[in-house]
Amino acid sequence: xxSNSIRSIRRAExxxxxxxxxxxxxxxxxxxxxxxxxxxxxxxxxxxxxxDKSALLEAVFRRSNTLLSESVVxxxxxxxxxxxxxxxxxxxxxxxxxFNPSVCHSWVSLISEVPxxxxxxxxxxxxxxRIRSNLVHELKHFLPETEAQHAARHLGVLIDGxxxxxxxxxxxxxxxxxxxxxxxxxxxxxxxxxxxxxxHKEARKKIETVADIALGSKAFKDRxxxx
Amino acid sequence: xxSNSIRSIRRAExxxxxxxxxxxxxxxxxxxxxxxxxxxxxxxxxxxxxxDKSALLEAVFRRSNTLLSESVVxxxxxxxxxxxxxxxxxxxxxxxxxFNPSVCHSWVSLISEVPxxxxxxxxxxxxxxRIRSNLVHELKHFLPETEAQHAARHLGVLIDGxxxxxxxxxxxxxxxxxxxxxxxxxxxxxxxxxxxxxxHKEARKKIETVADIALGSKAFKDRxxxx
DNA sequence: CATAAAAACCTTCTAATGGTAAGTTTTTAT
DNA sequence: ATAAAAACTTACCATTAGAAGGTTTTTATG
Numbered sequence: 371x372x373s374n375s376i377r378s379i380r381r382a383e384x385x386x387x388x389x390x391x392x393x394x395x396x397x398x399x400x401x402x403x404x405x406x407x408x409x410x411x412x413x414x415x416x417x418x419x420x421x422d423k424s425a426l427l428e429a430v431f432r433r434s435n436t437l438l439s440e441s442v443v444x445x446x447x448x449x450x451x452x453x454x455x456x457x458x459x460x461x462x463x464x465x466x467x468x469f470n471p472s473v474c475h476s477w478v479s480l481i482s483e484v485p486x487x488x489x490x491x492x493x494x495x496x497x498x499x500r501i502r503s504n505l506v507h508e509l510k511h512f513l514p515e516t517e518a519q520h521a522a523r524h525l526g527v528l529i530d531g532x533x534x535x536x537x538x539x540x541x542x543x544x545x546x547x548x549x550x551x552x553x554x555x556x557x558x559x560x561x562x563x564x565x566x567x568x569x570h571k572e573a574r575k576k577i578e579t580v581a582d583i584a585l586g587s588k589a590f591k592d593r594x595x596x597x
Numbered sequence: 598x599x600s601n602s603i604r605s606i607r608r609a610e611x612x613x614x615x616x617x618x619x620x621x622x623x624x625x626x627x628x629x630x631x632x633x634x635x636x637x638x639x640x641x642x643x644x645x646x647x648x649d650k651s652a653l654l655e656a657v658f659r660r661s662n663t664l665l666s667e668s669v670v671x672x673x674x675x676x677x678x679x680x681x682x683x684x685x686x687x688x689x690x691x692x693x694x695x696f697n698p699s700v701c702h703s704w705v706s707l708i709s710e711v712p713x714x715x716x717x718x719x720x721x722x723x724x725x726x727r728i729r730s731n732l733v734h735e736l737k738h739f740l741p742e743t744e745a746q747h748a749a750r751h752l753g754v755l756i757d758g759x760x761x762x763x764x765x766x767x768x769x770x771x772x773x774x775x776x777x778x779x780x781x782x783x784x785x786x787x788x789x790x791x792x793x794x795x796x797h798k799e800a801r802k803k804i805e806t807v808a809d810i811a812l813g814s815k816a817f818k819d820r821x822x823x824x
Numbered sequence: 825c826a827t828a829a830a831a832a833c834c835t836t837c838t839a840a841t842g843g844t845a846a847g848t849t850t851t852t853a854t
Numbered sequence: 855a856t857a858a859a860a861a862c863t864t865a866c867c868a869t870t871a872g873a874a875g876g877t878t879t880t881t882a883t884g
Binding site: 484485594 | 622624666702706708718722750751758762765767778
């Protein structure tokens with residue numbers, strides 16, 4: 371098992387290096403040599419651990435999605451009510467640790483691999499489905515089943531849209547701007563209830579504060595993709 | 598001026614060929630040789646008309662965005678009320694002629710060029726802004742200024758989100774599915790008015806019918822990117 | 825500890841790629 | 855008719871993805 375673990379450590383190092391290469395040079399100029407250089411090994415090593423460049427990019431893609439889902443899991447630990455959990459899912463997708471210009475740009479670069487890479491497609495589908503079912507689960511506390519289904523799909527698409535925009539445009543999109551965009555959507559979808567409005571506002575504030583601490587911690591960031 | 602026109606014809610042919618190459622092989626494997634082969638010329642010709650691959654991809658990107666805005670202009674001609682114009686903008690972005698698996702996949706592939714290509718960024722920004730201001734203009738008939746601004750940005754992001762999803766997933770997303778997703782969003786944003794609901798429904802139907810005819814016509818398709 | 829097997833790693837080689845440069849043919853303008 | 859310019863081709867070069875083979879390091883087992 372040890373050897374297996376060394377292998378997986380190397381693979382993680384190399385995907386991190388590849389991610390960094392995509393950030394620095396863009397997908398088309400992120401060569402295997404540069405990936406090796408960043409990781410401090412020769413190009414041969416890269417191809418020893420990944421059968422080809424597609425496999426490497428798939429690993430990068432998978433890793434960045436894993437990071438995202440770990441954020442959700444991490445924030446979920448602190449969410450105690452359905453509304454808090456709903457907000458945790460949203461905030462986890464836009465916390466500064468993962469939602470920043472470098473990561474958004476490289477995500478946009480990476481997804482070009484998806485249409486011709488079945489592995490990436492599976493990762494993407496699983497990821498969409500996970501977020502969707504999480505959202506449905508919480509939304510059902512506020513909406514009838516079919517409405518919840520619809521709203522969940524809608525929010526998922528919106529998350530993707532915000533990410534793409536942030537990746538396409540040169541000026542950074544702040545976490546708070548992204549989150550308030552989501553808030554707008556949620557407010558249009560949930561029935562407005564005077565009595566719980568204040569409570570919800572507090573819940574949002576709590577989750578956002580927790581996110582800054584929990585996802586901004588060094589321990590969490592060290593698992594992150596950026597160097 | 599003739600020579601200029603020959604040049605622009607060739608450039609159009611070559612961007613179309615490049616688009617086709619991206620569809621067939623994916624961005625990373627869409628080589629200049631393959632582009633030349635599809636266009637029926639040697640690789641040298643491609644580089645004679647475009648200074649490098651980035652310039653070629655930028656042209657493809659620009660061309661596909663132009664096509665999109667031409668769809669909007671075309672549909673606008675038939676829209677007579679603010680609601681019809683609002684719907685025309687939306688439907689133009691999802692008419693079958695341009696919203697289909699091949700085009701979506703290759704759009705997703707292409708946008709990876711954007712973060713490291715200032716020209717593409719400008720195209721993208723201009724495009725976003727155009728759609729946004731068009732939407733604001735129509736939404737102002739139904740919402741106060743600031744609300745209209747917000748709603749317009751929101752719809753723009755949603756359009757991008759739907760496109761990305763359609764580009765990432767292997768199963769095709771139908772035009773009608775995309776449009777009904779937009780309808781859901783619009784219905785949540787516009788104040789519900791019993792008296793105009795039926796009229797709006799009719800307006801949507803009219804525009805969608807017009808879109809099938811006007812954007813599905815051979816004359817319009819011939820200007821399209823696909824071979 | 826000794827040693828064989830396996831895994832990690834490096835170097836070298838090849839075909840393909842993006843891009844350049846120098847040339848030839850065709851178009852255009854006068 | 856002819857000179858200039860543009861379109862196109864070919865030959866070339868440096869870099870790239872990837873394969874193959876060899877060397878070192880790790881691991882397992884007697």
